[in-house]
Amino acid sequence: MENMESISKILKDVLEDITPGKREKEELNKLSKTIIDGLYTIIQTEGLCDIVEDIVQVGSTARDTHLKNDYDIDIFIRFKRGVDREVLKETILNIGRRVIENLGGTSWIEYAEHPYVSGRIGKYDIDIVPCYKIGWNEGIISAVDRTPLHNQFVKDILKSKHLNNDIRLLKKFLKGVGIYGSDLKTKGFSGYLCELLVIHYGGFINTLKNAQKWKIGEKIVLDEIFQIYGIGRDYRFSDFDHPLVVYDPVDLKRNVAAALSKENFCRFIFYSRQFLENPSKEFFYNYHRKLTERVNSRDRGALLTLKIERDSNIVDDIIYPQMEKLQKSINKLLIENDFQILDCEIYATKDACYLSWEFLVWEFPNVKVRVGPPVFNRKVRDFVKKYPKHFIKDCRVCAYVERKYKDVYQLFEDIVSGKLKNRIKHPKYVSPVNGKVYRDIFVNRYMSIMRIK
């Protein structure tokens, strides 16, 4: 009870801090409308009405679920099915850039699955993105075709259920604990996922409370889905091998939480419980950083950082999974060689990838026990021929052999020289060959700083 009182005080304070003001919202909406009007004008004057279906503002600023000082304006131009992709591209580049520049802004082209226009007008970041108009539960044609439907779904519901502030709280909470964002670096919760969870559980605190009952593979189906699609509770939804499954009301074969890692799924459950038990504003403000600082104020094992040059044209969503893959494959090799890992991290700046390790055990005498076959086994013959320094232990033939790597730095030397090319993965944009090895340095992803032992 006491907690609940203090919680409502905390949430009130946080909301005051994160809710955009009335003027902030009006100004943003006015600029959105101006851009959309500008786009329609060009479309009409240039006779493009037969290929363009409509123009919609999307994103959290469109649904009023954004945090204060978020000046992102996302405009989607929906083309009719059947319009050639080339036409899509030409049209968007032509009219998108013109509108932004007519309003005194600067613009450029960005590339995702297909190109779109990005720009800046004053403090506002504008994206003008082409897509195809599709219906509910219909297959997509281009990658972002579902976005306007997401927008419509959430907006419609929030008209009657006033959960906008609860959504803001969940987003801020997840930011605070470091798991907001569905990019491949963060592997956390997307904004849309936050909206669906708060809608499903009817509020921020209820979401946190319900998360306490989650288990790995938790499945969530919004009530609205049964109404929209006219299906019963016995409907067989698709199976996913993800820790959390939230069926997309716009496409039942899609899991909105697909990007969420098991680790972050567990972190959410954990931090939710921590917050409910010991409510504090701290959770909403850089909590993960404070936690990392506290956790790392301790004695360290041997630290090692591998720095690899990065082509700054390659985006995080490609770089991070490749760093991860490389670290995993190096970890396997480290474990094979008996080096015990206490902690490891990846972090990328604009022009470098950092893979860091902390070792509990990093050097050995030059001897290793190789465990061979049971004495009852025929393979004993070959084993003793191969390893002359054998002995019997636990009914098996074992042997002392020389250790390949006496310390962990030797192993990393062979990694950066390319000697171990066949033993570890060499991802295209994060190849360890010619990387640099630094001792006594650990790069922490959350703190984003280099630590010297």
Add this chain to the structure above:
Amino acid sequence: MENMESISKILKDVLEDITPGKREKEELNKLSKTIIDGLYTIIQTEGLCDIVEDIVQVGSTARDTHLKNDYDIDIFIRFKRGVDREVLKETILNIGRRVIENLGGTSWIEYAEHPYVSGRIGKYDIDIVPCYKIGWNEGIISAVDRTPLHNQFVKDILKSKHLNNDIRLLKKFLKGVGIYGSDLKTKGFSGYLCELLVIHYGGFINTLKNAQKWKIGEKIVLDEIFQIYGIGRDYRFSDFDHPLVVYDPVDLKRNVAAALSKENFCRFIFYSRQFLENPSKEFFYNYHRKLTERVNSRDRGALLTLKIERDSNIVDDIIYPQMEKLQKSINKLLIENDFQILDCEIYATKDACYLSWEFLVWEFPNVKVRVGPPVFNRKVRDFVKKYPKHFIKDCRVCAYVERKYKDVYQLFEDIVSGKLKNRIKHPKYVSPVNGKVYRDIFVNRYMSIMRIK
């Protein structure tokens, strides 16, 4: 085939070396007879016929299965059931010592379950032991009552099956590979077990060959048992939880191989195979020592020896099991503290016990990961309260905590100071408190020497 030829040459050579000569045997038998006659004379003149049943020579020298230069003469005086133990004791001390000293020898009293007379006449070691006369498959009254029956069983069989040399070969082979002897230090094969195995398999080489098919818990019943006891193949013999079970023809509820450790059971299988595949005289002569030397010509981890003073009155059969118990309990503590053991040994001299360790990992940074409950669990609350430096890994709450022992020497300091009295066993005659810890020293049981790194 080639192996078989070389094997017979090897066996011939070894036999030449280990078989006692005709004169050696005659001389020994003559002395035995003299002693027995002497004993009978005293028994008659002193009117002890009503308590003594008979006198028998036992042991391998009595059955002609001994190795050359074995000058042990074992004489058993069998008393009638019902004779008081005190009378047994007095009688044996009185007449035993007298006979040896009449023959110009020296004698003294030894203590096992009950006292017996030991003595020396020239190069001969004489034991004169009292026991009760019991029948086959009858319960024993004193500990050694079965010995004369073992003697009779083996002698009777060897009259028709001439396997004496094969038994000698097996004994010598087991000595060579370091597993001959059923004492609690060696935990190997007794002489009687060698005799039964060779009788069962019909020879030395056949024993080695058949051992290749052994599995843990192997059960051996001699054909003679079925004849003697008139039982069928479906007879339910007693169960034993030993690696090798050889039913004693003299007492079916006894396993002759009870003292054999699993490790030595496996060693026998292994060395047998090694010998059959690469026959060499080497196996019969200090092979275990050569092997130990070869195996230990390698880089060493951190060495540590704990020296504990020994009361020289306490026999090996008590000291070794206690050393073993202590080492096992220290090993448990070492593993709990993450120190990785590469090798460990025990060895006792007349006045000291040595417990040695070789460590693969012996020092750490002052940090340890404590793995806590799954995030889904109620116990999370207490864990995070207790350990503030917590984090989430593999769906569990974990925490960094300080390490109790940063290096292995600290831990041993606490052992010898008595601080860890509640954490490890303190056997009566091998207490680590006030023991001395030596770095860089390892005492090898087979080589019986101190090794400095």
